[in-house]
Amino acid sequence: MIIRFSPADLKLVSLARKPDPMWEIALSLHVLHKSGGSPDFGGWRGFAKEVVKADARVRDCALQLGRLCPEAEYFPDFLTPVTATHSLRHGIQAVSATPRELMSTQFSRTSGPRGRLRADLCDGDEQARRYLAGALMTYYNALIRPIATEVVACAEADWAIRRQAFQTDGLAGFFRTFPAEQLRWQPPFLHVRAPECELDLGGRGLTFVPSYFCWGQPAALVEPADRPVLVYPLVPGVRAPIPAEPKGDALAGLLGRARARLLTALDVPRSSARLAERAGLAPSSVSEHLAILRAAGLVRSERSGRSVHHALTEAGASLLGAQDPLGERPGSGLAATPR
The missing domain is CATH 1.10.10.10 (Winged helix-like DNA-binding domain superfamily/Winged helix DNA-binding domain)
Incomplete structure (x- = not known):
């Protein structure tokens, strides 16, 4: 991915301090449904699979959400709305309010099994929208909320490193905290290891958001947005492994x-x-x-x-x-x- 910054965009860059709960739901689904990735995820994956095995409702939610949000170069942007930076509740409300036409357009770009829920959402079924909202909340409460304190603590450690670099050398210093294979700054272009596309910010700026569950390469909103977002992995070494039996909620x-x-x-x-x-x-x-x-x-x-x-x-x-x-x-x- 190549992101073009105008002089105005450089003044409109912001660095979020904590992960976005909607992105953590989406990216944790990818971790849950695959066996690879960082060994740091092993404890959480074991914990999550035990919960899924024991609770039929959580199991169904994880299955249905995994079908809507497959691990691929693209998954529907409406599942990680920009307004989610306010709270989990606002994020779920934004997902529920997504126009049917936009859902259909974004689902058409994804691969994998379609499933009944996807079809019902594309048809504008209100019961399917209510199920989706409930599934997002159920999944979060069962599998993310019990480790929220640990996730935020890791993000705070990442923040301390990025903030020091930013305060010392501005955006150029912030960009240098990333491995060159993930992100490289060649003004006015930011080269990002992400699915191939070009993004002209056009005076909208860019928000950088850390993520505990992001692994390997950053993730970004592909569709045009009022405020483009780039979600990035934590600095190597600050992601503390979640034990197989978290301290819990x-x-x-x-x-x-x-x-x-x-x-x-x-x-x-x-x-x-x-x-x-x-x-x-x-x-x-x-x-x-x-x-x-x-x-x-x-x-x-x-x-x-x-x-x-x-x-x-x-x-x-x-x-x-x-x-x-x-x-x-x-x-x-x-x-x-x-x-």
Whole structure:
């Protein structure tokens, strides 16, 4: 890939401090469904496969998402929307709002099995859109959230190295932190080891985003975007291996796994039936767990006609955000000004 920078683009480069949760979902799917890659992924892959084996809902989500997001030179850009840099919830909302025509166009460029879900999404089926949103959240909560603290810590170590180089020698210093075979700066062109294409930024700038699960070569949005994004692997040596048995989700340790699943499923207010479906729990047990969460001041419930809708309280939202440093909101980065 060759990226052309104008003088205006050089003033519009920004360096994100944390990974983007939507990119981590997509790239971790590639790690999960292949056997190669860095040995650093061995522990996480073992952990993930145990979870997938034990939980039919997670297994189905991983399978369906893997079909939509194959490991190839191209996978649909709408699965990693630029607006995902706000939070996991905003990213999933952006995916759900993707126009049917854009989904169809991008899916037509992918290889691999088509599957019923892909066909239904291309047909504009609303149930398929709801399933996709739920699958993304379920996959993240089961396989990414338990290691979010470790992922962010590795990204912070990468950030410290890149930031020092940037502050010392501007963008040229930042670019030199990458192996030459991954990225090479020859003003006004940035040569990137990525699928062959040319990208003229045209005054839109470029955002660099680190990724724990990116391996071998950077990844980029191929379709035109208001704010192009280049996702890159961490500096060699800072990606700490995830053990086969991660420390786990502290929220589950605090509240119990079922109540933690309910809390994380309340990314938006939901009825009892929708909440049970999203959390993968029996409706009878949901009522009992919600009563405990209400008593703890973490959830509020309101009746609307025949339905009861539930939402996080401020305390519940704060607790949920504190337990997930990756999915809630990436940290602030640097606006890059060239030397």
